Amino acid sequence: MPPTNLPISRFCRANSTRRHFLKNSAATISGLALSSCGWRLADVQSAPPVKGNADQLFIYTWAGYTDKALLDRFAEKTGIRVVADVFSSNEEMLARVQAGGGRAYSIIYPSDYMVIQMAQLGLLSQLDHSILGGLDRLKKQFQNPVYDPGNRYSVALAWGTTGLIYNSEQLKESPEDWSYLWKHKQELKKRMTLASDVREVMGAALRMLGYSLNSTNPEQVKKAYEKLVELKPSIASFTTDAWRPQMLTGDLKIAMCYSSDANEVIPDNDKLRYVVPSSGSSLWTDTLVIPKGAPNPEAAYKWINFMLQPDVAASLVERLSFSTPSEDAFSLLSPEVRENPILFPSEAVLKNCEGVAPVGKFMEVYDRYWTKLTSG
Amino acid sequence: MYTSIYRGVRRADEIVYFRRLLLVNPSAVHRPPLAITTQKSKHLFMAVSTQAPPPTPPSSSSKAETVSPWSSWAGPLALLGPSGLFLLLLLVIPTLVIFQLSLVPNIKPGDLVNPSGIGNYLRVFEPLNLQVMGRSLFFATGTTILCLLLGFPVAYWIALNVSPKWRNLTLLGFVLPLWTSSLLRSYAWITILRPTGVLNSLLGLLGIPPLELLNQSSAVLIGMAYSYLPYIVTILYASLEKLDRRLLEASQDLGANPVETFWKVTVPQTMPGIAAGSLLVFISCLGDFVDPELLGGASSMTAARLIYNQFLGATQNWGLGSALSMVLIFAVSIGIALLLKYGDRNAV
Numbered sequence: 001m002p003p004t005n006l007p008i009s010r011f012c013r014a015n016s017t018r019r020h021f022l023k024n025s026a027a028t029i030s031g032l033a034l035s036s037c038g039w040r041l042a043d044v045q046s047a048p049p050v051k052g053n054a055d056q057l058f059i060y061t062w063a064g065y066t067d068k069a070l071l072d073r074f075a076e077k078t079g080i081r082v083v084a085d086v087f088s089s090n091e092e093m094l095a096r097v098q099a100g101g102g103r104a105y106s107i108i109y110p111s112d113y114m115v116i117q118m119a120q121l122g123l124l125s126q127l128d129h130s131i132l133g134g135l136d137r138l139k140k141q142f143q144n145p146v147y148d149p150g151n152r153y154s155v156a157l158a159w160g161t162t163g164l165i166y167n168s169e170q171l172k173e174s175p176e177d178w179s180y181l182w183k184h185k186q187e188l189k190k191r192m193t194l195a196s197d198v199r200e201v202m203g204a205a206l207r208m209l210g211y212s213l214n215s216t217n218p219e220q221v222k223k224a225y226e227k228l229v230e231l232k233p234s235i236a237s238f239t240t241d242a243w244r245p246q247m248l249t250g251d252l253k254i255a256m257c258y259s260s261d262a263n264e265v266i267p268d269n270d271k272l273r274y275v276v277p278s279s280g281s282s283l284w285t286d287t288l289v290i291p292k293g294a295p296n297p298e299a300a301y302k303w304i305n306f307m308l309q310p311d312v313a314a315s316l317v318e319r320l321s322f323s324t325p326s327e328d329a330f331s332l333l334s335p336e337v338r339e340n341p342i343l344f345p346s347e348a349v350l351k352n353c354e355g356v357a358p359v360g361k362f363m364e365v366y367d368r369y370w371t372k373l374t375s376g
Numbered sequence: 377m378y379t380s381i382y383r384g385v386r387r388a389d390e391i392v393y394f395r396r397l398l399l400v401n402p403s404a405v406h407r408p409p410l411a412i413t414t415q416k417s418k419h420l421f422m423a424v425s426t427q428a429p430p431p432t433p434p435s436s437s438s439k440a441e442t443v444s445p446w447s448s449w450a451g452p453l454a455l456l457g458p459s460g461l462f463l464l465l466l467l468v469i470p471t472l473v474i475f476q477l478s479l480v481p482n483i484k485p486g487d488l489v490n491p492s493g494i495g496n497y498l499r500v501f502e503p504l505n506l507q508v509m510g511r512s513l514f515f516a517t518g519t520t521i522l523c524l525l526l527g528f529p530v531a532y533w534i535a536l537n538v539s540p541k542w543r544n545l546t547l548l549g550f551v552l553p554l555w556t557s558s559l560l561r562s563y564a565w566i567t568i569l570r571p572t573g574v575l576n577s578l579l580g581l582l583g584i585p586p587l588e589l590l591n592q593s594s595a596v597l598i599g600m601a602y603s604y605l606p607y608i609v610t611i612l613y614a615s616l617e618k619l620d621r622r623l624l625e626a627s628q629d630l631g632a633n634p635v636e637t638f639w640k641v642t643v644p645q646t647m648p649g650i651a652a653g654s655l656l657v658f659i660s661c662l663g664d665f666v667d668p669e670l671l672g673g674a675s676s677m678t679a680a681r682l683i684y685n686q687f688l689g690a691t692q693n694w695g696l697g698s699a700l701s702m703v704l705i706f707a708v709s710i711g712i713a714l715l716l717k718y719g720d721r722n723a724v
Contacts, residue, residue, distance in 0.1 A: 039489050040487065041477070041483055041484075041485050041489050089688070091688055091690050091692075095687060095688045095692065098485040098692075099485070121486070190673075191571075199690075232674060232675075236590075236673055236674065237591050237672075237673040238674055242670070246570060249570070251570045251571045251573075363691060366690070367690055367691040370690075371504060371682070374674070374675075375504055375505075375507060375508045375675075375682070376507070376675065
């Protein structure tokens with residue numbers, strides 16, 4: 001210990017008055033902050049729209065829907081430079097748009113149930129059908145979809161199913177249904193993954209029990225949760241993408257995935273197969289919307305028209321492996337892509353599939369079960 | 377036997393203190409009250425005192441009158457102003473905003489912010505959320521202990537056994553992983569630990585049955601310990617470098633074997649460094665998001681991920697997320713308080 005009879009007391013006094021000052025100012029600031037007249041959290045509507053550069057278009061999309069060739073082709077055709085930002089879940093996109101971070105985007109790619117939610121929150125602008133061409137050339141179910149009657153806010157871009165991808169070499173029996181996971185949970189211990197999406201996983205359990213994917217019945221959801229708890233020790237992880245390298249190397253035997261992802265991965269390993277469970281699964285649709293206050297709506301409409309063009313859509317299907325809702329594009333595809341049961345399953349399979357719809361306040365119940373499932 | 381070692385140490389501290397005070401404020405140094413008895417310390421003091429003017433009685437009171445209060449503020453203000461403003465705008469005010477949000481039960485985006493109750497905090501202390509926070513604490517303490525056990529020998533070896541000209545290079549080589557992305561390093565662990573990965577292939581070659589390490593707590597602890605090892609090695613190295621070798625020699629002369637020397641001389645001397653390093657690793661681990669997510673599998677939800685789910689998940693429960701954030705900030709503040717109290721006081 002240094003000797004204490006040195007004149008360091010001057011510093012001590014200065015420190016204490018400074019400390020008092022800081023304490024008081026901190027108290028004042030916090031008092032002001034807490035008692036300030038109420039502000040609205042994430043109030044995006046009241047902000048004025050941003051006027052953007054006419055030859056620039058910012059889009060907010062999923063990872064697998066654009067590539068450089070597409071952006072170059074659009075720039076060549078219209079002279080507009082496109083910058084694509086990527087999100088990995090609808091909720092993340094919604095949170096960002098609500099918090100005000102989505103002001104720069106003129107085109108967003110939400111999924112079907114998110115379109116309903118965003119429309120209810122007043123975040124989308126209505127589409128002017130006179131500028132859009134090609135809406136009537138979509139497949140029937142996408143011209144007047146359940147999630148957006150009359151295509152008021154959105155245009156369907158891609159659709160697909162959720163199912164199971166499995167390694168046929170490592171599994172003795174081929175899976176047909178979700179119940180396969182429960183029946184063989186010992187064999188599949190830590191060799192299976194489920195999607196990290198609450199509606200997909202709970203929906204799978206609900207369909208297996210014979211209920212609707214969008215059930216708001218507390219009893220049914222509780223039973224689905226209990227079934228999943230039973231399966232939990234065998235699940236390696238909840239992931240939407242991380243199964244890919246592990247599936248290819250054989251570390252995983254079965255994974256819950258989207259049909260477009262499965263179609264992309266299967267050519268790399270011919271032992272992999274994809275199946276849509278027979279008790280039903282979810283049918284998802286990804287759409288294009290123009291948010292309210294978009295900086296460049298003319299470019300946005302040009303983009304939508306560009307994506308609706310049959311040759312563009314057909315080449316995207318071949319390159320980026322997703323199913324297109326456009327009838328014309330479908331007819332331009334090569335026969336083996338058209339016959340591909342993963343991308344374009346038969347009517348019998350599609351009949352059993354249900355679209356995910358928002359459940360309003362009941363989402364809290366789903367979320368509580370999901371937190372219990374993933375935290376336990 | 378022990379008192380002679382510690383008395384010598386106290387003297388060394390005093391000498392360092394005197395030298396610093398002389399550099400800062402020469403006129404404030406008194407003639408030292410304790411008699412300098414050891415030969416070496418007398419030499420040190422004489423060397424030091426020839427650089428400074430002879431010690432005079434303090435004239436601190438007269439000094440204060442000639443300095444105006446504004447110019448004594450100008451220096452600190454100019455130096456600390458920019459970073460102080462930065463911290464105020466980007467640390468203090470956002471924390472206050474989060475605190476305000478945490479006092480609004482059931483707030484959703486678009487609602488009016490009206491602090492009205494502690495409902496969110498009551499939800500934080502539900503058993504489920506407490507379990508998640510307990511898991512965060514478990515990962516943090518486990519990683520700290522692992523890092524200490526692995527890092528101390530390395531730091532000891534670099535500080536004491538490597539010749540001075542190679543020391544910096546060796547330390548640099550050990551800290552080199554920090555230059556790569558931490559996310560990439562976590563992905564590398566997946567490649568190593570997965571069932572048909574590098575580790576199990578090696579074990580298979582040696583005839584040992586494969587280890588099931590991935591998607592469990594063990595993988596998380598390994599990954600996190602690896603990520604934070606360079607930090608703790610650097611801090612421990614800094615502390616061990618200042619270790620006085622003469623003390624080790626003295627203890628050996630006095631009859632202690634190497635193990636006793638280690639526990640009774642080295643560890644108490646480097647305790648500030650150990651405390652600083654452990655608390656740094658602990659605080660960083662509490663907020664670590666990536667490693668439990670990638671390596672932990674299905675039962676690895678930590679507090680950081682739970683907060684993420686509240687803000688970017690389906691329920692958009694910003695109130696609960698804010699309350700969890702405040703609890704995490706509180707836990708980290710306790711860590712920082714401990715660090716300030718037990719960390720390296722001589723370096724501060």
